[in-house]
Amino acid sequence: IIVNIIHNTSDYHPKVLRFLNVAFDGSGDSLIAGDHQGNIYVFDLYGNRFNLVQRTAQACTALAFNLRRKSEFLVALADYSIKCFDTVTKELVSWMRGHESSVFSISVHASGKYAITTSSDTAQLWDLDTFQRKRKLNIRQSVGIQKVFFLPLSNTILSCFKDNSIFAWECDTLFCKYQLPAPPESSSILYRVFAVTRDGRILAAGGKSNHLHLWCLEATQLFRIIQMPTKVRAIRHLEFLPDSFDAGSNQVLGVLSQDGILRFVNIQTCKLLFEIGSLDEGISSSVISPHGRYIASVMENGSLNVYSVQALTQEINKPPPPLVKVIEDFPKNKLSSIDLKMKVTSGKVQQPAKSRESKIQTRILKQDLTGNFESKENELSDGLNKKRLQILLKGYGEYPTKYRMFIWRSLLQLPENHTAFSSLIDKGTHVAFLNLQKKYPIKSRKLLRVLQRTLSALAHWSVIFSDTPYLPLLAFPFVKLFQNNQLICFEVVATLIINWCQHWFEYFPNPPINILSMIENVLAFHDKELLQHFIDHDITSQLYAWPLLETVFSEVLTREEWLKLFDNVFSNHPSFLLMTVVAYNVCSRAPLLNCNLKDDFETVEDMQAEVDQQRFEDEAWYQKQELLRKAEETRREMLLREEEKMIQQRQRLAAVKRELKIKEIHLQDAARRRFLKLQQDQREMELRRLDDEIGRKNLTRNQEAVAKEMREDADAYRRKVDLEEHMFHKLIETDQTQNQQTQKWKEAEEKEFYLTSEKKGAALSDASRKWFLNQEISAAVEHAENPCNKEAPRFQNEQVASSCLPRTSQLNDVSEMDPSAPISLNRRTIEWDTTGQNLIKKVRNLRQRLTAQARNRCQTPGLLAT
Incomplete structure (x- = not known):
């Protein structure tokens, strides 16, 4: 692990903000991540820094960071819209609408010019230069879309549907290039996740199975089936690991299974190279950088881990034993699932040993104040650990029957306060439950007595429970389960009400509208068609959700199923109970979609109950049948009365639809004309701008030419002046030289004449002195x-x-x-x-x-x- 990123709030009661999505940019050195509160951060792995670039105030469902303009990114939000932001200016670039359900995938073309956004009911192709929608793929709601994406380094779009049909389309013309055939029936699985190699030749597909299908897109045939270990029951994500030296034919495939472990397997040598994640720290989703250097994983606890692929591959001391062996290579002209299958051998998978010298760098966005609270919460009494129990539950689906009650008491942390319970029991039967047997005729007197005591203790404990009509339905399964230990029964029901039902009484005595609204929102996210069916037939959440909650599923599940359910309820967050209600309705969508009347919905809900309960209550069953018969008669009468109303309403609706369609066409035409006018204006402005620029360039060129000529003239004139001045000074110097030479000749002549005269005078003087001296000497003698x-x-x-x-x-x-x-x-x-x-x-x-x-x-x- 290179870095572990945890995002906390700095409130008085801090909580962890969960990261939901992550995406790398084109260079692979920066990544963008968004949490469930709408905060979007950019992490620079090369510069070791991060920056908050946007607050969208709502959770993001998908991210894309590899656009043509490197500083822009796309984010799909919970309100079904897609926005484009700039990481440098932190401003909104564009706002794209058009989806009617949550967008879970954004695929960007290799050139960065186009993008495909995919939801469960439609896929839309966008032009990222104008941010306008080019094409829209509409399908039947009964089919559904799994994923639509661009093939890397190509102009092909691959669309994968929930019925296992896969089509390839040309991006420009949307011409269907080919369709992959159906896989063999013996190994047929419902595809949910897909991955394509860098060269776009191999497609890997997986689903709720431990089988992996490898398709050759050039030959449009299935050429290999890989069977993962038995502990892999479902595949949640697939992605090929890029390599700089494989020319795009990626050989390493990352497989994320339901246990939160991402395993990297070589699809040719069938060996496990390395794996990341563990049962304690599972991975929710993962993204690999374009150059294959980093792996960014969103963990199940909401943190973000960044792994180094080079370090993971270097830590393997020796090659692990092969996990997959090829039984027989399948010839290209014949297809057989038996020959295609590559079976995973049983045995312990060798994990790369962690280096002692390796250090994990943890980047905490805000001070982590919840670590101590979380560790205390996970540590249970009697030496149990909540995380380990969750791992056990995830692996086996339920707790051991022998230790279930012990585990429940540890999970609920029951105080077993005998004194307080005795004081409540001593108050006797509450007035509200004196005639309980009349409303709930139970044959077992002991069970009725325990139920009456438990309800009375709850009513004495809190007065509001005496007026709660659904309290007997809520407490009955626990009373039946713990009828031999009334203290544990009371504390389990009280703990359930305090922790899982604490918001049920905000609209008392009405049903909890807030809880039912949450269930409706979750149902809209996961199955919009079913919710629309409920809305069309005036079926509210008080009919399809509230009965399940007030009976805690005891009327629709068997004993074993109910125990398995509450193994999961007590081991997870309180919101798990609400998710269970949504899941139950989604699983029952087929009969619910066939119902058209409210009585039919009630019948379907009642038909989900077990027959064992009807055997214990025969009289109630006959009354129910009588009510059903009367309801059927009433329904027929209502149909006869309302048939004419329906015809009139349909006629009015058709007229309104026609008017709306005409208005929509007019609006579209007006919008198209405005758009064309805008494009024409933009082009005219662009032409004017180009003309102005050309004129400005010509003017600049002319000015430069004139300036150049002026500079040349000035240089020529300056050279001429310099030459004349040089000639003038040269003439002056010549005159001075001639004058000096003349003066020197004169001085030389004068000096010669003077020297001649001097010599003559000296000679005469010498002669006179000599003569005088001679005279003096002769005179002296x-x-x-x-x-x-x-x-x-x-x-x-x-x-x-x-x-x-x-x-x-x-x-x-x-x-x-x-x-x-x-x-x-x-x-x-x-x-x-x-x-x-x-x-x-x-x-x-x-x-x-x-x-x-x-x-x-x-x-x-x-x-x-x-």
């Missing part, structure tokens, strides 16, 4: 040689001065020739001046030394004389 001759230096100085004048004039001429020499050339002139000054200083120092030496020589005349 001469002065040293002739120190006393002072005229010589003066003469030399004059010559030097005179020789220097032309050089200075030459330098001045050079400076005058180049007045525009740059300032940088003065730096070299300064350097030359500095060098010249240094040379002059050196010459001057040399002269001073030479002069000093000459003076020293003059001071020594001897030396001069020599």
Whole structure:
């Protein structure tokens, strides 16, 4: 189990809300479930979350979640309508009406475009694009429909009726493609459940039997009969398990039997693969996801279980022994039920062992507050358990005779209060039951006395029972059963009244209208034809239901049947008694449908009683026959009187029907015209919308073309401007480059001229300095040689001065020739001046030394004389 979902209310007295239907979406990762109060939830198995998507306020009878629009789902409701909701917006998409009884099946086409809804009296084909009804299948009420559904991945509709006839129809034309022949009489069963493989080739059918019929739809013949174990008495549901690798030819079939166990059997190898459910936790219905990964099961306790197919198959330690053996393969040209049959061997079925490490994840919608109450209710005194008793009763149909009274006392939890019962008995016979033997003449004095005491104790216990006319009829079977133990008899009757008859006194002294209305509603759900027959003949529930309740079926059942009935009544919910009334009428529908008068209905009800009771009451039987004779005479007189009235009423009814038919035809024509007008308007609007869209697209295309041209022009203009600007800057750069080159040539020429002049000036300066230096040196030498001759230096100085004048004039001429020499050339002139000054200083120092030496020589005349 992947998840167990329990839905509770949060009231002061919480109760479990039972899930009724479940359906997977097309992906198989989400499922939708509805409970009996109309709440619809979507469970995301991949995202591990759920969401309340709708509150319909009434129970859903069928669900479908695999439509073309993934967020939409169909739900069939108890008021016979079908609604389409959206899980995202949580809004009503469409509301489809047309059924007159409960819809129990919704089949969706593989494309999601069509859907078939099936009820007991009709099947209707719907177009899910317009939510309009396309076709309607009407049949006789005596036949009835079992199921109508689409074959997977095909355009074929399969219709199955209660008389075992199966037809295949073309979806578009509704042309009958073929009809399956009747099965062999030796193995004929009434089909109730059906399943088809993914490829639509094999049809599995079952019913109230342990036989499974496998039909080949291509050859339209029965090719195999599988006999399930003897503990399988009826098959409630069939469904093939999809597999991703079998190309649609599904080999595993899930079989849900009456014991609530879903068994998965391989139809080829005839082996049990695994099973889910148990006798304690039975399965009510089950759905398998489209990819075969999950199994969602609605349990009998109202919870929802989701199983993992992969985990179930992995938990099988070894292959189980074969449950089915083929006696003989049947040739295709001959059919025989004996050769077709595959018998199930007796023996214990191996169930997959549960892994210790596997954990069950339980998702509780609301806090579970009823678990303790339920466990306490199931635990009975004397070590018994109510659930185990129910399993025993379901298996055998009744409790063991030896232990029946003990089980009843445990189920009813009788207090056995001797003190209280003695105080009631001590009050004596109640006034209301002093003349009981006159109204109910019972031959056994002991039985009459016990009945009188029990009724008196009930009247003393509650005053209302003294005025209850049906109390003796209600208590008599229990008094007869427990006549040797009056305390147990009293407590059983009191417990029955408190728990099963507690709402019978709300309209006292009238019959319980509320209870009878519930019975009528249940009868309308299960057999609408019978209820309509009752209504047509003015037969109310006070005639076909109330007599059964006030006598607790003691007048229509034998002792053994009555004991079996109350084994089930005491072991189930109090509503089981009401269901029994409906079931009794449904089982007696054949004689009831043949009755046309109220007296006939009363006669049929009385004829259901056992003959043993008539033997004990011969006088009552003769009185009854007399009453029947008088009733027959009265009936004939009434027929004679009312025959003319009936003819007139029929004529008026025929006229009214004709008028209604004409009005209906007019209304249908008007509706058809309105629908056609609406379709025409929609198409015109669609055409206008398309024209507007085309015009809008053309306008957009033209605007885009104009914008593109403008962008191209702008780009061209921008490129032209950029080119012109680039050319302009290039011309400017060219002019600047030429100017710079011209300037450089001028500067180079000026620099060359200046350097030439500088070289000439430097050469002249060097020559003059050299000459001057030579003169100075020669003068110094001469002065040293002739120190006393002072005229010589003066003469030399004059010559030097005179020789220097032309050089200075030459330098001045050079400076005058180049007045525009740059300032940088003065730096070299300064350097030359500095060098010249240094040379002059050196010459001057040399002269001073030479002069000093000459003076020293003059001071020594001897030396001069020599």
